[in-house]
Each structure stands twice: as C-alpha cells, then as structure tokens.
Amino acid sequence: MRAYRAAILRFAEDQAPIYDSDGLLVTATDASGRSVVKAVGGYHSLIDGLAGVPVQDLRGYLIAPGFVDLHLHYPQVDVIGAPADGLLPWLEKYTFPQESRFFDEAHALEVAGFFLDELQRHGVTTALAFATSHSASVHAIFEQALQRGLRFITGKVLQDRHSPDGVRDETEQSLIDTEALIQRWHGVDRLGYAITPRFAPTSTPEQLRGAGELAAKYPQVWIQSHVAENRDEVRWAAELFPQSRSYLGVYADHGLLRERAIYAHCLHLDAADRVLMGETGAAAAVCPTSNLFLGSGFFDFSAADAAGMRYGLASDVGGGTSFSPFHTMLAAYCVGREGHTKTGLSLKPGQLWWQHTAGAAQALGLGVVIGNLQPGHEADFVVLDPQATPLLARKASQASSLDELLFAMIVLGDDRVVVRSVVAGR
Numbered sequence: 480m481r482a483y484r485a486a487i488l489r490f491a492e493d494q495a496p497i498y499d500s501d502g503l504l505v506t507a508t509d510a511s512g513r514s515v516v517k518a519v520g521g522y523h524s525l526i527d528g529l530a531g532v533p534v535q536d537l538r539g540y541l542i543a544p545g546f547v548d549l550h551l552h553y554p555q556v557d558v559i560g561a562p563a564d565g566l567l568p569w570l571e572k573y574t575f576p577q578e579s580r581f582f583d584e585a586h587a588l589e590v591a592g593f594f595l596d597e598l599q600r601h602g603v604t605t606a607l608a609f610a611t612s613h614s615a616s617v618h619a620i621f622e623q624a625l626q627r628g629l630r631f632i633t634g635k636v637l638q639d640r641h642s643p644d645g646v647r648d649e650t651e652q653s654l655i656d657t658e659a660l661i662q663r664w665h666g667v668d669r670l671g672y673a674i675t676p677r678f679a680p681t682s683t684p685e686q687l688r689g690a691g692e693l694a695a696k697y698p699q700v701w702i703q704s705h706v707a708e709n710r711d712e713v714r715w716a717a718e719l720f721p722q723s724r725s726y727l728g729v730y731a732d733h734g735l736l737r738e739r740a741i742y743a744h745c746l747h748l749d750a751a752d753r754v755l756m757g758e759t760g761a762a763a764a765v766c767p768t769s770n771l772f773l774g775s776g777f778f779d780f781s782a783a784d785a786a787g788m789r790y791g792l793a794s795d796v797g798g799g800t801s802f803s804p805f806h807t808m809l810a811a812y813c814v815g816r817e818g819h820t821k822t823g824l825s826l827k828p829g830q831l832w833w834q835h836t837a838g839a840a841q842a843l844g845l846g847v848v849i850g851n852l853q854p855g856h857e858a859d860f861v862v863l864d865p866q867a868t869p870l871l872a873r874k875a876s877q878a879s880s881l882d883e884l885l886f887a888m889i890v891l892g893d894d895r896v897v898v899r900s901v902v903a904g905r
C-alpha cells in the first residue's frame with residue numbers, strides 16, 4: 480500500500496466533483512496484480528487506519544484522475560500545426576504523405592515513443608488513438624504502450640478506396656489483418672483493440688460490412704471512426720451511400736454503431752442521428768481545438784444532452800492543435816458558448832473536467848475502471864501544481880470556490896501544471 484496526501488479531485492455517480500482540500504489517496508495492488516485505489520477521502524478521517532503505510536506529502540498539489548483522450552492520431556505528431564484549406568485538402572497535402580511512412584516499424588516505434596511520452600507529459604493516461612493502415616504501426620505503438628504499463632486502445636486504419644498509394648489497403652487482406660491484430664493484442668495487459676475504418680468515404684461497402692462482422696464477433700473490441708466533421712465530407716458520404724438515411728446511418732447500416740463505438744466530431748448530425756447515437760450506446764469524441772482550427776463547426780452540447788447521447792473530450796492531434804487537456808477543456812468551453820448556430824451555454828468547470836476523465840471513461844465502457852479516483856478504480860492519476868506559473872498562482876490563490884480553482888487551471892493551464900503522471904501506481 481501507498482498513500483498520497485494532497486488536495487484530491489474525484490467525481491460522484493451524478494458527475495458532480497468531490498473535492499478534499501486536505502485529502503488522502505491510498506493505493507494498493509489487487510488480486511490480479513493491478514494498482515488500484517484502496518481508499519480516498521479527507522486525510523484526518525483515513526490516516527488513523529493506516530499505521531505503517533508510507534505517506535508521500537504532496538500538500539500544495541492537486542491529485543486528479545488521469546485524463547482520457549477519446550480521439551487522436553499518433554502518426555500525425557508531425558502533422559500538427561500544418562496549414563491547409565480545410566479537412567479534405569489537409570488530408571491530401573499533409574496527413575496521407577506522413578502516414579505512408581508507417582510501413583516501416585523502426586519509424587513507427589520512434590514516433591510512437593515520442594507520442595506516448597508527450598501524452599504522459601500532458602497528464603493523459605489513457606487514449607483511444609488511430610494508427611495507420613499498416614499493421615506495423617499498430618505493433619509499434621502497442622509495444623511501446625505495453626512497456627509503459629498504459630491502458631491504451633488503437634487499431635489499424637481501414638481505407639480501401641479514395642486514398643493514395645502508400646496508405647490505401649486491400650479489402651480482404653485488411654480484414655484478415657484486423658482480426659490477426661485483435662487476436663494478438665486485445666486484452667494483453669491493459670491494451671485494447673479498436674476496429675478503425677478511417678471514415679465512410681474511404682471504405683468500400685464491402686470493407687465496412689467486414690468491419691461490422693468483426694465488431695459483432697468481438698463485442699469487447701472497440702470501434703473508432705469519424706462522422707459529420709465537415710459539410711463537404713457530409714455531402715461526399717451522401718453521394719457514395721445514397722441508400723443510407725444519413726452519414727451516421729452508413730455506420731448503422733454496416734453494423735458499426737454499438738456500445739464501445741466512438742465517433743469523432745459528430746458536428747453535423749440531425750435529431751434522428753443523435754437519438755440513434757443514444758439508443759445504440761455509441762459515443763461522440765468531441766474535438767474542439769481541431770474543429771476550431773479546421774473551421775469545421777461547433778459541437779452542440781445541449782442537443783447531445785437532450786438526445787441522451789454520450790460524449791467525451793478529445794484532442795484530435797494532429798487536426799487538433801494541442802495534446803494538453805487544459806487547452807481542450809478551454810476550447811470546449813468556447814465551443815459551448817457559441818450561440819449563433821446552436822444553443823449557447825456555459826459548461827461548468829467540473830463538467831468540462833468530468834468530460835475529459837470520468838465521462839470519457841464511461842463513453843469507452845470503462846467507467847468503473849479508469850477516469851475516476853473512487854475505490855476500485857485503477858491508480859492512474861496526475862499530480863497538478865496550481866502555482867505552476869505566476870499568473871495561475873495569483874488566480875488560484877484568489878479562488879473562493881472549487882469552480883473558480885478548476886476554471887483558473889482550465890484557462891491558464893498547460894503541461895507546466897502537470898508535475899507527474901502516475902500510471903498503474905508507477
């Protein structure tokens with residue numbers, strides 16, 4: 480057992496933040512060898528029962544659940560910040576040329592190592608990430624994640640049409656490769672596999688159907704893709720799949736909407752689409768820095784809530800502009816405020832934080848496993864310094880409520896705030 484004394488943030492069942500300004504987090508190894516939260520609460524209420532347990536004194540710091548990033552692309556580390564005229568030109572000019580290099584496992588390993596270090600440096604302890612269409616890209620990042628003990632989910636991209644040489648795969652072989660990767664990696668230590676059609680326009684109906692069959696055969700495996708990011712893309716999907724009711728309907732028609740299916744963006748959905756998301760248990764990865772950067776649109780939080788649709792926050796690096804969960808939460812706040820194309824609202828600091836931790840974990844179907852620091856959750860957490868910069872220290876010292884403290888960190892925070900990321904107790 481180990482214990483940490485600090486301010487501690489966690490979440491109640493009803494999503495409300497629970498805060499102990501002088502708290503104690505106790506971790507222990509469970510029967511399966513995993514480091515989990517054994518107890519958490521006020522320091523004085525717990526310390527008497529812990530004779531002999533070493534306590535690290537981290538007073539002045541805030542311990543919070545490790546952030547969960549619901550959508551990003553590890554091969555796009557070198558695409559971040561690329562100037563382009565919207566989504567489709569950005570894919571052609573920058574993204575596909577970079578991704579075509581990932582047939583080479585040595586290159587993939589180097590980028591994967593950098594990418595995972597960058598996630599941890601920013602306080603992200605679990606991610607659902609795209610690899611590329613090359614199996615080597617998946618092996619590389621799973622090997623790197625395994626070494627680090629991370630809970631990490633990825634998959635080989637399926638894209639058998641409308642893609643240039645070097646990233647386009649072949650229908651039948653792509654499905655054989657996907658199943659082999661599932662059998663090799665899904666459930667190894669903390670790793671999970673995601674069936675990964677890039678987006679409907681770059682897959683033939685045969686490839687989508689095959690992906691749906693694998694999704695039915697392996698219900699514990701995740702599905703990840705993109706939907707309704709950009710109006711040109713929505714029109715293109717409608718031309719290619721005229722028999723489907725909508726772009727989201729293409730995925731439904733091919734067996735790709737279910738629990739553990741995460742769709743990035745979900746900007747240009749209609750009311751029936753949102754209800755379908757809610758009914759099937761699929762969830763949206765909301766990517767506000769990416770959506771603002773590419774000018775794609777604004778996620779409609781209130782419509783999603785009204786439809787009972789699940790969602791969580793994501794960076795979408797390299798379309799997104801930052802690995803930092805603080806930047807993502809701030810951008811989500813700005814997108815929420817936008818009230819010209821949809822209902823504008825002010826997301827509360829605790830809600831934003833929940834959407835990037837416990838809420839994102841719930842969207843993945845891992846709500847009782849990660850994303851929170853209640854007893855039984857895996858011991859993935861971050862140690863944050865509210866004094867990390869002069870301005871943040873000044874604001875934090877004036878905070879008269881938890882909302883004010885959390886919002887100061889959201890608005891002014893970045894990687895300088897993250898003192899340490901603890902993964903599986905390490």
Ligand SMILES: [Zn+2]
Pocket residue numbers: 550551552705743795798
């Ligand atoms: Zn993406």
